[in-house]
Amino acid sequence: LRPDFCEPEFPGRVLVTTLLDLLVKIHNHIVVDKLSTAFAALSDPTRRHIVDRLTRGPATVAELTEPFSVSQQAISKHLAYLERARLIQREKIGRENFCTLNPLVLRDVASWAERYRRFWEESYERLDMLLEEMKPKEKSARGRRHRKKERSE
Amino acid sequence: MKITAEAGKQDIVVTRAFNASVDLVFRTHIEPDLFARWYGCHGMKTDMIEFDPRRGGTFKYAQTINGRDFFISKGVYHDVISQESIIRTVENEAKPGRVALETMRFAQVSRAATQVTAQFLFQSISDRDEALASGAKDGTRESFERLDQLLESLCRL
Numbered sequence: 001l002r003p004d005f006c007e008p009e010f011p012g013r014v015l016v017t018t019l020l021d022l023l024v025k026i027h028n029h030i031v032v033d034k035l036s037t038a039f040a041a042l043s044d045p046t047r048r049h050i051v052d053r054l055t056r057g058p059a060t061v062a063e064l065t066e067p068f069s070v071s072q073q074a075i076s077k078h079l080a081y082l083e084r085a086r087l088i089q090r091e092k093i094g095r096e097n098f099c100t101l102n103p104l105v106l107r108d109v110a111s112w113a114e115r116y117r118r119f120w121e122e123s124y125e126r127l128d129m130l131l132e133e134m135k136p137k138e139k140s141a142r143g144r145r146h147r148k149k150e151r152s153e
Numbered sequence: 154m155k156i157t158a159e160a161g162k163q164d165i166v167v168t169r170a171f172n173a174s175v176d177l178v179f180r181t182h183i184e185p186d187l188f189a190r191w192y193g194c195h196g197m198k199t200d201m202i203e204f205d206p207r208r209g210g211t212f213k214y215a216q217t218i219n220g221r222d223f224f225i226s227k228g229v230y231h232d233v234i235s236q237e238s239i240i241r242t243v244e245n246e247a248k249p250g251r252v253a254l255e256t257m258r259f260a261q262v263s264r265a266a267t268q269v270t271a272q273f274l275f276q277s278i279s280d281r282d283e284a285l286a287s288g289a290k291d292g293t294r295e296s297f298e299r300l301d302q303l304l305e306s307l308c309r310l
Contacts, residue, residue, distance in 0.1 A: 113156070113285045116165070120271075121154055122194035124169050127181055130191050131173040134180075 038109045041085035046070075047078050051087060051101065058091065058098040163281045164274045171269065175261040178269060179236045182206070182257065189214070206233050212241070228252070236261075243273075251280060 042048055050064055065075040079099060082088045086105045091098050157166040171178050181187045185204040193199050193216055202213040202225075213227040225246035231254075232240045239257045244250075254274040262268050275281040 113158070116285050117156055119194050120156070120167050120169075123192055124154060124171075126191040126193075126195075127178075128171065130181060130187065131171055131177055134177050134187075135173065 037085040038087060038105055041082050041087055042109065044078070044081075046075075047082055050075075050078060050082065050099075051106070054088060054099060054101040058093070058100045060096050060098055064099060158281065158285055161278065163276070163278045164272055165281060165285065167271045167273075169269050170262065171267050172265055173267060174265060175236045175259050175267045178267040179259055182239055182259075183233065194218070203227075206230050206239065206241075208232050213246075228255075251276060253280075253284075 042051065046068065049067070053059060053064060053067075061072055061076060061079065064079070065072045068075065079088065079090075083090065086102055088099050089102055091100055154167065154169045157168075158164070181191060183206040185201045188204065189199040189201050197216055197218050200215045202215060204212045204214070206212065207230060210230045210233075211227070212230065213225065215223065215225045217223045226243055227246055228242040228244055230239070230241045232238070236259055238259065239255075241255050242252050243255050244252045253276070256272045256274070258270045260268045260270070273281075273284070275284065
């Protein structure tokens with residue numbers, strides 16, 4: 001068995017990772033009261049990594065600390081930050097304390113300003129194509145003008 | 154592309170650079186046939202009803218996405234300065250009286266690059282925030298359907 005077959009990736013993981021990238025972009029350019037705690041919480045790469053890990057399912061603090069070369073205490077601070085932003089919550093399953101994702105807040109963050117952004121991003125993509133189309137005409141017109149000028153000289 | 158919407162302010166600023174001369178970029182904003190070809194997201198169709206981009210001129214166009222979400226935008230051009238700026242009012246016909254002021258500035262940054270800065274100034278902060286959050290309630294779009302499915306499965310974990 002291939003290792004990736006043993007541990008199938010959560011199907012939505014790629015989407016979440018893309019979303020997280022997008023959120024960083026949004027966060028860098030947009031600051032608004034309503035969701036600012038969530039945006040601020042996601043502005044840190046370690047915390048984004050933790051959120052990304054939690055999209056694969058609940059994890060203990062020890063499990064979340066493992067991939068990092070920092071103390072469990074440092075990770076706990078990051079977790080408290082994420083908890084305050086309501087992006088994650090802690091749940092006791094058996095004797096262990098697990099962290100789980102709060103998908104609803106993540107969705108609020110992801111969908112916020114999305115339509116607006118999309119309207120302009122896609123409009124401008126179309127404008128890029130239109131401008132490319134217009135360019136050769138401009139060139140040949142300029143060429144004609146140029147040739148005319150040469151002839152008149 | 155950069156979108157800026159600062160807390161406590163009532164405007165949105167969108168900036169974007171294009172690999173074309175300011176002459177070309179400006180033309181795409183004032184020639185109706187060209188404008189209709191790019192303004193709007195993928196799948197959006199724009200029907201130009203009026204389009205007179207000069208001082209005091211009016212515009213009105215209807216936009217649809219795949220036959221649904223029909224809406225008409227209209228307004229008045231306050232000023233149009235060739236290859237420099239376009240200032241106009243914009244109003245959704247379904248929400249009369251809620252008018253936004255749109256200022257587009259064009260700046261040639263090099264021979265083949267033009268920067269467009271568009272400012273959308275709303276009547277109140279809540280109008281501005283509503284414009285930004287409009288997608289949040291729109292659960293019909295595919296990308297959000299995908300996200301919803303994902304979130305649902307996350308909830309079950």
